[in-house]
Amino acid sequence: MRRALISVSDKHGVVELGKRLAAIGFEILSTGGTYRVLEEAGVDATEVSEATGFPECFDGRVKTLHPTVHGGILARRDSEKHQEEAAKLGIEMIDLVAVNLYPFRQTVQKPESTLEDIIENIDIGGPTMLRSAAKNYHDVLVLCDPADYEAVLEPLERGEAISVEERAKLALKVFEHTAHYDAMIASFMAKTFRPEGFGRTLSLAYDVVQPLRYGENPHQKAWFLRDALPAQGASTDFKQLHGKELSFNNLNDLDAAVRMVREFEAPAAVAVKHTNPCGVATGSDLVSAYVKAHDADPVSIFGGIVALNREVDRETALEMSKTFLEIIVAPAFSEAALEVLKAKKNIRLLTLPTDQAFEDDYDIKRIEGGLLIQQVDAEPADMALKVVTDRVPTEDELRDLRFAWSICRHVKSNAILVAKDGVTLGVGPGQTNRVGAAEIALKQAGEEAKGAVLASDAFFPFADSVESAAAAGIAAIIQPGGSVKDDEVIEACNKFGIAMVFTGVRHFKH
Numbered sequence: 037m038r039r040a041l042i043s044v045s046d047k048h049g050v051v052e053l054g055k056r057l058a059a060i061g062f063e064i065l066s067t068g069g070t071y072r073v074l075e076e077a078g079v080d081a082t083e084v085s086e087a088t089g090f091p092e093c094f095d096g097r098v099k100t101l102h103p104t105v106h107g108g109i110l111a112r113r114d115s116e117k118h119q120e121e122a123a124k125l126g127i128e129m130i131d132l133v134a135v136n137l138y139p140f141r142q143t144v145q146k147p148e149s150t151l152e153d154i155i156e157n158i159d160i161g162g163p164t165m166l167r168s169a170a171k172n173y174h175d176v177l178v179l180c181d182p183a184d185y186e187a188v189l190e191p192l193e194r195g196e197a198i199s200v201e202e203r204a205k206l207a208l209k210v211f212e213h214t215a216h217y218d219a220m221i222a223s224f225m226a227k228t229f230r231p232e233g234f235g236r237t238l239s240l241a242y243d244v245v246q247p248l249r250y251g252e253n254p255h256q257k258a259w260f261l262r263d264a265l266p267a268q269g270a271s272t273d274f275k276q277l278h279g280k281e282l283s284f285n286n287l288n289d290l291d292a293a294v295r296m297v298r299e300f301e302a303p304a305a306v307a308v309k310h311t312n313p314c315g316v317a318t319g320s321d322l323v324s325a326y327v328k329a330h331d332a333d334p335v336s337i338f339g340g341i342v343a344l345n346r347e348v349d350r351e352t353a354l355e356m357s358k359t360f361l362e363i364i365v366a367p368a369f370s371e372a373a374l375e376v377l378k379a380k381k382n383i384r385l386l387t388l389p390t391d392q393a394f395e396d397d398y399d400i401k402r403i404e405g406g407l408l409i410q411q412v413d414a415e416p417a418d419m420a421l422k423v424v425t426d427r428v429p430t431e432d433e434l435r436d437l438r439f440a441w442s443i444c445r446h447v448k449s450n451a452i453l454v455a456k457d458g459v460t461l462g463v464g465p466g467q468t469n470r471v472g473a474a475e476i477a478l479k480q481a482g483e484e485a486k487g488a489v490l491a492s493d494a495f496f497p498f499a500d501s502v503e504s505a506a507a508a509g510i511a512a513i514i515q516p517g518g519s520v521k522d523d524e525v526i527e528a529c530n531k532f533g534i535a536m537v538f539t540g541v542r543h544f545k546h
């Protein structure tokens with residue numbers, strides 16, 4: 037007689053599984069809670085403790101960790117030696133293992149869970165059985181997901197064997213599942229007991245949310261994954277109210293836009309193209325912020341992603357509906373705004389708490405054969421502005437310098453940004469030299485650069501960009517400082533009457 041061991045926390049479908057396995061002729065072994073559910077439903081089963089002759093003990097911490105169980109799963113059917121040994125030890129074979137694990141993730145995510153609750157929900161016996169069965173997939177069927185019960189029951193009921201390839205796929209699913217489970221545990225423990233960095237290894241736990249239509253380009257396959265233990269309010273935590281599925285580039289741009297709009301407490305609008313801002317503005321209300329962000333670069337915003345940090349009202353919606361936008365993301369949309377925007381078939385409308393701070397931890401980049409991991413480039417709390425020129429910036433200039441600086445660090449390096457009155461006027465992103473970045477930003481700002489401020493994400497190696505800024509009419513500059521040529525740069529500013537502040541902090545973004 038074939039034997040099945042069933043031990044599940046998620047009892048969905050277990051009665052049906054038990055009934056149908058019993059009907060096929062399986063003898064069923066199961067652990068306490070599962071046994072009771074099966075028994076109540078009239079499924080004939082034997083408790084594991086009866087089979088092992090050893091009681092479940094230590095509050096269920098030890099139930100199935102016994103040679104009778106693991107020998108029955110792991111012994112090779114094609115090995116005479118193993119079979120003789122099993123016979124000598126009185127161990128009977130177990131041919132099917134259906135196990136799902138203690139709800140570790142759900143326990144971590146429950147706000148009321150204590151550390152003790154979380155630790156108690158680290159399953160030990162379950163993964164051990166799953167791994168034993170998966171290792172012996174040639175002879176043992178292993179089920180770690182109720183969604184797979186049907187696909188195994190059907191052929192068994194027809195009296196068909198399940199191919200070794202199918203068994204291997206079920207085993208693979210187990211090893212992915214237990215690795216993911218352990219990675220979540222390691223990640224939780226690391227956050228709790230070693231928040232400051234890494235040990236000798238890193239295992240990341242992610243869930244595949246969905247395959248994407250394609251990647252950055254149509255010939256690239258792509259997937260969207262989310263942290264297995266996601267923090268609430270992350271940019272991946274959006275709700276989609278309208279529009280088609282998001283693309284790879286959409287998700288990437290969405291993340292950039294959301295990170296930028298979170299910089300502001302005042303009503304703000306951020307328009308993004310290819311992860312760089314093309315128009316950013318704050319205003320006394322949302323509609324004025326959006327109109328200013330739009331007018332900052334009415335060409336680039338076409339097909340862009342716009343993030344806002346207030347509920348979208350009808351007026352703002354009407355303004356936005358004049359331009360083709362790929363995505364609008366905001367904390368909420370009024371009914372009237374939705375009515376206006378939903379009329380546009382191709383726009384995607386998303387909500388997420390862009391009006392709340394979100395503390396991301398690590399930034400991960402893939403390089404060939406490895407990863408680079410760094411802390412997120414947050415502004416250090418102790419960053420202070422130091423005036424280094426004869427002329428001190430005016431209050432208005434200081435406000436604009438801070439505005440420009442807060443966005444400049446989100447622009448790809450080398451980055452130069454020109455701004456005035458809480459609006460970006462020119463953005464020079466991703467250039468291989470700073471002069472080129474300054475030229476782009478100043479050219480885009482044009483006449484409006486007069487009296488505006490300029491931010492640079494890293495120091496000026498020469499005074500050439502200051503000369504270009506002066507020629508365009510820039511009134512004040514913000515930059516980290518720290519070049520061997522700082523004196524020349526300061527001297528140039530003094531010569532042109534430009535006020536300059538150093539931040540002492542660099543914000544490369546590659």
Ligand SMILES: NC(=O)c1ncn([C@@H]2O[C@H](COP(=O)(O)O)[C@@H](O)[C@H]2O)c1NC=O
Pocket residue numbers: 043044045046066067068069070071096097098099100101135136137138158159160161162163
């Ligand atoms: N310790 C053990 O020997 C053990 N054996 C099985 N479990 C888990 O116990 C759960 C089922 O328990 P019950 O049938 O009592 O509801 C399953 O999630 C299974 O993974 C165990 N528990 C956790 O470590």
